Amino acid sequence: MKIPIQRLRRPFLATALALSLILPSGCGFKDIDKRIFVLSIGIDHTDNEKKPYKVTLKLAVPSRSLKESDTKYTYLTKESESFSSAIRLLKTHVDKELDFGHTKVIVFGEEILHHDLADITDFFLRRRDIQTVAWLAIGTPTAESVLKAEPASEMASSHALFNLFDQTGVESSYIISTYLFDFHRKMLETGIDPVLPVLRSSKNKKKIIVNSATLLAKNKAPINLSPQETKLYNLMNNNTQKLDIIVKEEKLLYTVSIDTAKTNFKIITKPKHKPVLKLDVTMKGIIEESNQHMNPKKLDTYSKYASKKVEKQITALLTKFQENKADPLGFGVRYKATHLHTRDTYKEWKKLYSEISFDVNVKASIMSTGIIE
Incomplete structure (x- = not known):
């Protein structure tokens, strides 16, 4: 018994159509030379009520080799009414897609501590491209001043703040490492309060000092720890x-x-x-x-x-x-x-x-x- 060709085509076309819907399209993928990696984010509070947040991004500038990397990092800064709008506006400042997959440090300015940090960290927890194991810290006097500090020991292939917190570089009893997920849990959980390390940059921007911390008790003013x-x-x-x-x-x-x-x-x-x-x-x-x-x-x-x-x-x-x-x-x-x-x-x-x-x-x-x- 011979089956007509038209009857064989129908299930084949249906299968091909179903596979085309299942398989993801390549439109969302970008080559590495079309992306620029964000290493750390700084959040400061401004005196402008319409644009209360100042967002600073530290970007890694790719180079062919370590010897040729004169400028290792670049920075983007924008004031806006929200983090989302600030980052979308900052995308227009570079010719590459901002990639947050390597963002491992989030620094808050001192003024941010007087606002609801649970709402502020909510943005970072909702974004799927920011790791919840990112470290949190306080930058004094501002987060921008800490991010723009470039220690002499910092190499193009590394980030000084990463070495401070991951315990693979410096090991010190004066350094506290606080993860994003753990900080958010302690902010919501009763019976425990979070502690954040305090980062200070030298006047010449060639050194970052971290040997103290701030205790953020619920509904209380920040408590500084020596x-x-x-x-x-x-x-x-x-x-x-x-x-x-x-x-x-x-x-x-x-x-x-x-x-x-x-x-x-x-x-x-x-x-x-x-x-x-x-x-x-x-x-x-x-x-x-x-x-x-x-x-x-x-x-x-x-x-x-x-x-x-x-x-x-x-x-x-x-x-x-x-x-x-x-x-x-x-x-x-x-x-x-x-x-x-x-x-x-x-x-x-x-x-x-x-x-x-x-x-x-x-x-x-x-x-x-x-x-x-």
Whole structure:
């Protein structure tokens, strides 16, 4: 039995039409030479009510080789009433498509902190081409001044801000790395507050300094953390890198280099008793510097001095958090997760947090006095 050719053509044409609808067209694809990559974004607040946002983009300029790259970066700046409109207008300033696939740092100016950051980060979370693992930071005095700084150590194939936050370049206990997704979660979650690192550029724009942080407690003014407080926050948050402790006992002054540290805490509530937050810290290290001869037989004594010093510093920082009704370590989240006897556990926690006392126990173990005998 022969089947007419016309009857065979119909299913073939239907299949071809269906495949043409399924397969994506090539109109949205652009070659790499038609794109320019955005490395970081800066957001500043202006005094213009009609155009309150100033957006700065740091772009990587492609080159044939590292030796030929005299101009490594270029910058685009635009003021607008929204981020979306600013970026669309900035597209008209270059002859290539702006590619945000490599954007890994978002810097906020100081003035932005006095506005709702949850609404501001909403834009970056909605865009599918911006990574949620991008780092957030505060630029002082402005985000634009930080982005336009070009350290002498910055190479054409890298970005100085990437090396600061990804822990593959510099390792420091004074540096805090905060991801976009984690910042947004802490802004919405009750019982924990986000902390952002603070970036400062030198006057000659050849150096970027990051050794402090800002605590953004909900419905409170930003709380600035000194370098020492930033280091202790990293210690309590189990994010310590190359921690140092300076101990002064009478005429003895020495510095301990901590190699490993671990922190645990527990919230103790008993009927008819004042609530207590018990925080235990264990650390190990060696003596790195001293103004006197260090006796290896007195390592236990030196360890006790270091333990008391850190206990005093941590207690003072926890008290500062409590007085400002801030909770960057997530004590409230822990309480809500472990106390399910009532529906409104967070309301109960806020009352307890104002009355809680801190029991800090630090066990520092100094393993040696260094290689000096």
